[in-house]
Amino acid sequence: MSVKQRREREKEELRQLILKEATQMFLKEGYEKTSMRKIAKRIEYSVGTIYLYYKNKDELLYAVQGVAFDHFLNYMKPLMDIEHPVERLKKMGEIYLFFSLQNPDYYDLMFVIESPMNAVEEHESWNKGEQLFNVLKTTVQECVTQKYTKQTNVDALSFMIWSAMHGMVTLKNKCRIRVMNLENEEGLLREINGMMIHNFFDSN
Amino acid sequence: MSVKQRREREKEELRQLILKEATQMFLKEGYEKTSMRKIAKRIEYSVGTIYLYYKNKDELLYAVQGVAFDHFLNYMKPLMDIEHPVERLKKMGEIYLFFSLQNPDYYDLMFVIESPMNAVEEHESWNKGEQLFNVLKTTVQECVTQKYTKQTNVDALSFMIWSAMHGMVTLKNKCRIRVMNLENEEGLLREINGMMIHNFFDSN
DNA sequence: CTTTTTACTGAACACTGTTTATTTTTGCAG
DNA sequence: CTGCAAAAATAAACAGTGTTCAGTAAAAAG
Numbered sequence: 001m002s003v004k005q006r007r008e009r010e011k012e013e014l015r016q017l018i019l020k021e022a023t024q025m026f027l028k029e030g031y032e033k034t035s036m037r038k039i040a041k042r043i044e045y046s047v048g049t050i051y052l053y054y055k056n057k058d059e060l061l062y063a064v065q066g067v068a069f070d071h072f073l074n075y076m077k078p079l080m081d082i083e084h085p086v087e088r089l090k091k092m093g094e095i096y097l098f099f100s101l102q103n104p105d106y107y108d109l110m111f112v113i114e115s116p117m118n119a120v121e122e123h124e125s126w127n128k129g130e131q132l133f134n135v136l137k138t139t140v141q142e143c144v145t146q147k148y149t150k151q152t153n154v155d156a157l158s159f160m161i162w163s164a165m166h167g168m169v170t171l172k173n174k175c176r177i178r179v180m181n182l183e184n185e186e187g188l189l190r191e192i193n194g195m196m197i198h199n200f201f202d203s204n
Numbered sequence: 205m206s207v208k209q210r211r212e213r214e215k216e217e218l219r220q221l222i223l224k225e226a227t228q229m230f231l232k233e234g235y236e237k238t239s240m241r242k243i244a245k246r247i248e249y250s251v252g253t254i255y256l257y258y259k260n261k262d263e264l265l266y267a268v269q270g271v272a273f274d275h276f277l278n279y280m281k282p283l284m285d286i287e288h289p290v291e292r293l294k295k296m297g298e299i300y301l302f303f304s305l306q307n308p309d310y311y312d313l314m315f316v317i318e319s320p321m322n323a324v325e326e327h328e329s330w331n332k333g334e335q336l337f338n339v340l341k342t343t344v345q346e347c348v349t350q351k352y353t354k355q356t357n358v359d360a361l362s363f364m365i366w367s368a369m370h371g372m373v374t375l376k377n378k379c380r381i382r383v384m385n386l387e388n389e390e391g392l393l394r395e396i397n398g399m400m401i402h403n404f405f406d407s408n
Numbered sequence: 409c410t411t412t413t414t415a416c417t418g419a420a421c422a423c424t425g426t427t428t429a430t431t432t433t434t435g436c437a438g
Numbered sequence: 439c440t441g442c443a444a445a446a447a448t449a450a451a452c453a454g455t456g457t458t459c460a461g462t463a464a465a466a467a468g
Contacts, residue, residue: 007414007465032236035455046417048458057456111380112316130383151399159375159384160368160396167371168363176315179334180359192364195355199403215446239424250448252427261425 015053017043023064027105031061031113061109062125068106069128075099076135085142086203092136093165093193100169101186107169136162149201157200164196219257221247227268231309235265235317265313266329272310273332279303280339289346290407296340297369297397304373305390311373340366353405361404368400 021042025034036057040047054060075095082088100107110129140158143149151157168189171177177185225246229238240261244251258264279299286292304311314333344362347353355361372393375381381389 011415036457037455047456048418049416051457052415112374112378114378126383129380133383153395153399155384155386156392156396156399159372159381159392160399163371163375163396164364164368165371166375167367167369170316170374171363171367171370174316174318176333177363179330179337180363182359188360188363191357192360192367195357195360195364240426241424251425252449253447255426256446 011053014043014045014049018050018053018060019063019067022060023067026061026064026109027103030105031109061113065109065125066128068110069125069132071103071106072099072110073128073132073135076132079135084203085139085146086148086197086201088139089136089143089161089201090194090197092139093161093197094190096165097169097186097189097193100165101172101189104173107173111166112170133158133162143201148203151200161196164192168192215257218247218249218253222254222257222264223267223271226264227271230265230268230313231307234309235313265317269313269329270332272314273329273336275307275310276303276314277332277336277339280336283339283343288407289343289350290352290401290405292343293340293347293365293405294398294401296343297365297401298394300369301373301390301393301397304369305376305393308377311377315370316374337362337366347405352407355404365400368396372396 018039022034022039025039025042036050037047040050050060054063075098076092079088079092079095082091137154137158140161141154144152144154144157149157172185172189182188222243226238226243229243229246240254241251244254247254254264258267279302280296283292283296283299286295341358341362344365345358348356348358348361353361376389376393386392
C-alpha cells in the first residue's frame, strides 16, 4: 500500500506546486494576464496537466483565494489579544488598511475580482471570507453589548465599517482617489479610520 | 466646401455609431467580454475600421466612460434644488445608491475597471469624475461652513462618505455582501446612508 | 514480460486585440 | 465622362487566450 500512498503524495505535491506558482503569478501579473500556458511553462509541465488537477482557471482562482484569505486572517490574529473592543476595532481598521495597501493584488483576488463568485454558491474560500467578516462582527457586537455606541444594529454597523474600509482601499488601489489631488493619500485613509471610530464609538 | 463638411459629418456619425453600440455592448456583456470583432459585426464594418476612429479598445472605453459620467451627473442634477446641505447630502447618498444598484455596469465602467487609468494621466472622462466628486465636496463644504458638523476636514469627510457609498455598492454588486446572509440587502444599504448622515451631521 | 492503469503531452478549436498590405470608394480636375 | 490621387474600408496575418481530447509514455500489477 506504500506505493499508492507515495503516488497520492506526489499528486498532492504537484497540486501544491501548481497552486504555489499560480499564486505567485496571479499576485505579480494579475489574474487576467496570467495564462494557463504561462503557468504550465513555469512548472515545466504541459498545459493539459494543470487541467488534471484543477477543473479550470476559476477553480485555480478559488484555491488562490483560499491562500489569500489565510494570509489576511493571519494578519488579524494579534487583534485577539486586545481586550477593549473599541481599541480592537480601531486596530482592526489599521491592519485592514495596512494589509490592503501592502498587498493590493491579494486584496483584488479576495474582494474585487468578478469572474466566479456569481456562479458558484458553496466554496471553501467563500467560508473563509465569512470567517473574516465574523471577526469584525463579533467585535462590533461586543461594542454594542458593552454600550460603547448608541447604535444597536450590529449588521448595519459592521457593514458600514467594512464598506468604508473597502471603499477607501479600492478607490485608492484603482486610482480613483486621484480626483482629489491629495498629497498624502494613505495618511488620509488612516485619519478617516480614526474619525469613524471616534464618531460611532465612545471608549469610556 | 460643402463636400468636406458632409464627409466630416459622416465621419462623426460613424464615430458616434461606434460609441453608441460599444456602450450598449459594454453595459450588456461587460468590457472584457465585448470584443472589437463583435462591435465591428454589430455596426456592419470590419474590425480595422474601428481602429480608424478609436486608437484602441482602451480609447473606446474612455469614450464610454464619458457617456457613463454624463448619465450619472444627470441623475445628480435635481439635487441642486435642495437648499439645506445636510438634506442634500442625504438625498445624494440615496441617488448614488439608486443609480449604482440600477446600473451596476455603468458603475463598473466608471469606478471599478482597471485597465487604463493607471497609464493615462489626462483624460476627458477623468475630469468628469472630478466634476462628480466636486458635487459632493461642495455640499460637505457647506455643511462644515454652516456648522452642521463638528468635523472640519472637508477632504476627509467627503472621502469617507464616498468610500462608504462606493464600498457598499461594490460589495453588493460583486456579491461579497453575501457573507452576511441578509434578507434585504438593498434596504440595509439605505439604512446605513441615513445612519452615517445622522451621526456626522446635525441638521439644526 | 505483458497487460492495464495512470499521467502526461501537444496539437487543435474557437476565440482575443492589434497591425498592415491591399482593395474599394470617393471627390475632383481636365 | 475619364483618369487619378486621396481617403476609407477591408481581409488576412500575428501572437496571444482558455479549454479539450486523441494519442503517447511511464509506472504498477499480474
